[in-house]
Amino acid sequence: MKKSVTIKDVARETGVHVATVSRALSPNARALLSAEVVAKIRETANAMGYRPNRIAAGLRTRRTMTVGVMIPDITNTLFPPIVRGMEAALEPAGYASILVNTDNDPDREARLFDVLLQRGVDGIIDAAVTHMDPHLERISREVPIVTANRMVEGSGIPSVINDDAGGIRMMMQKLHDAGHRNIGHIAGPKDLSTGIQRREAFEAAAKGLDLKVSDTAMVVAERYNEDEGNRCALSALENSPDMTALLCANDRLAIGAVDAVASLGLKCPEDISVTGFNDIPFLDMIPPGLTTVQILQFDVGRIAAEILLKRMTEPDARVPETTIMPVSIIERNSIAPPRSGRGSKTRTARQSRKKTQG
Amino acid sequence: MKKSVTIKDVARETGVHVATVSRALSPNARALLSAEVVAKIRETANAMGYRPNRIAAGLRTRRTMTVGVMIPDITNTLFPPIVRGMEAALEPAGYASILVNTDNDPDREARLFDVLLQRGVDGIIDAAVTHMDPHLERISREVPIVTANRMVEGSGIPSVINDDAGGIRMMMQKLHDAGHRNIGHIAGPKDLSTGIQRREAFEAAAKGLDLKVSDTAMVVAERYNEDEGNRCALSALENSPDMTALLCANDRLAIGAVDAVASLGLKCPEDISVTGFNDIPFLDMIPPGLTTVQILQFDVGRIAAEILLKRMTEPDARVPETTIMPVSIIERNSIAPPRSGRGSKTRTARQSRKKTQG
DNA sequence: ATGATTTGCGCAAACGATTGCATGACCGTA
DNA sequence: TACGGTCATGCAATCGTTTGCGCAAATCAT
Incomplete structure (x- = not known):
């Protein structure tokens, strides 16, 4: 023009x-x-x-004052606050961000790395890494990277994550305190660090509390969404009649699980307690009000950005390899003591459903 | 490196x-x-x-294959689907996007325009314009712009918006059909085109249905959020005792309004019907289930991006100045016939509240 | 065989900024 | 007065790519 x-x-x-x-x-x-x-x-x-003209300047200086931000999907309400947190640190420092959605698809992810590098980003914040990411180490030799919310273990790539283990442990304790001795788990995808770490924490906590969990009471979701939560909860409830509580690896799974409970003619929390993880926006408004592990979404993004800033401006500066953000339990209305005599009632409810289906 | x-x-x-x-x-x-x-x-x-190296190429060609995306706030759940829609059109065409949040702050907006232009974006999609935007026309002489979800009237800048008027009209009809004759309105901010157009549509529809709306039954919110919804609903309910329904300019205002209704000891929809606009994610899960006007969030973003693509690749191509996307009513559980004898019950409820306050 | 076209590629100038080095003016000192 | 040293500014190369123009060789028409 x-x-x-x-x-x-x-x-x-x-x-x-x-x-x-x-x-x-x-x-x-x-x-x-x-x-x-x-x-x-x-x-x-x-x-x-x-x-x-930063383009011209960037050509000469090799710095564009632009960073790349990779997330799985911005429509997943977990991520917008994280992105705002990043922006809160980046913008005052003069950086703008190119945002891309990977949809958790490794091919797409590879293409998007190129998209970012072609545009000369000075660094990348990756909130979409899979557990064993094939590209990350190669890319990290070209440009500083920090992972947020997730990590790839043993890679040496700085990451800012949540105290997944601590959150699960606290939640298990809460359920135990309420009287639950037969707790199931809906685990997150096995290629995401959060899925793995929360699952391991669940098992460790169960052992610590001297609870045994049957194979059928732990089912791992393919994705973090409501449908998977529903499917997995149904499976767990049908195959583990004695289970009185379901600890879910994130809120969306938990929302699906609550639906599953209702569809079996049971009630949450009276018949089955259900818990979430993350405390995503609007969760407080959705019945019955999930008790969940609150993570500091905004701060995860902010701190990740701050670490990236440090790496970009002082390449030799030492930054912490993994920063673990504290979590806390938000108590709402999805935990109740196990119903006495619940076993028999449940079994009938389940059988009646099976009948109508088969 | x-x-x-x-x-x-x-x-x-x-x-x-x-x-x-x-x-x-x-x-x-x-x-x-x-x-x-x-x-x-x-x-x-x-x-x-x-x-x-697109930076180097861009210096020569003056095209960076990058567009700027301005939104008010990505944590507002209305916007992520719009952004994904943009990406759906932009990415296949080889464009990446720099995303910035204006927080509806004109100063910040001005700075962010600079941020984008300094980085040589080939075009801008602006979903954050205010009604009389001071910068837009100047900027639009430097780079193609399309506004999404909102518009600035008479500017000649292409926009993709929703059928605000149609949505309001249909919703008014729904309320009228249910028997409501005394309908209030919580209007959106008066500096946003959605706020203005929906309010005007409300007034027109009321006239068309031969309803009179008292001054007190229409209150305009400063921002599109739950607190404002609550505040405005309280004001309307207290000052318009005969009102039986509240048509809100968007879902977040409606959520706040539902809270207000409850805090007065009334119930939605039995005592007061409440309706929203947008059908944001998770709205279906929040009690009582708001009846709302569904907009095609994803498509608004996608079409806006497609128009921008056209303007960027063929500067002389003619594009429609304003594209209006169809809307539809999603019926849930927040409309009921006006309660017979509601007036008296309501009045007592309100008086008792006033008593405890004053 | 000659001239006119076409084809395939190289040359070099851009694009707008940054930056090491050179230069000239000025100062103080010997 | 000459000399060394600052200080303020100019010169020109550079970043990686694109592209108008030119040139030589190949192809064609006559």
């Missing part, structure tokens, strides 16, 4: 060389110039509506 | 000039070369792991 005013135009206008203009406009080099020239140049630059 | 392989390296390796490499790699110019050279160059380029 309209061609914009360049450093050259400002130079011609003020009667100095372009190098002088460049220096006058650069905070670092400004000191090399006399105060009057700097003032004059900045004035006319403003008057002419000069806007630095 | 590691310096990457350039067109020059490929040229040296294959023994041709850089210009030849450039042509061999460009889909348009490829025809100028013999098939063998092209094949050889592409092969070795691949083998060497050549990755085009």
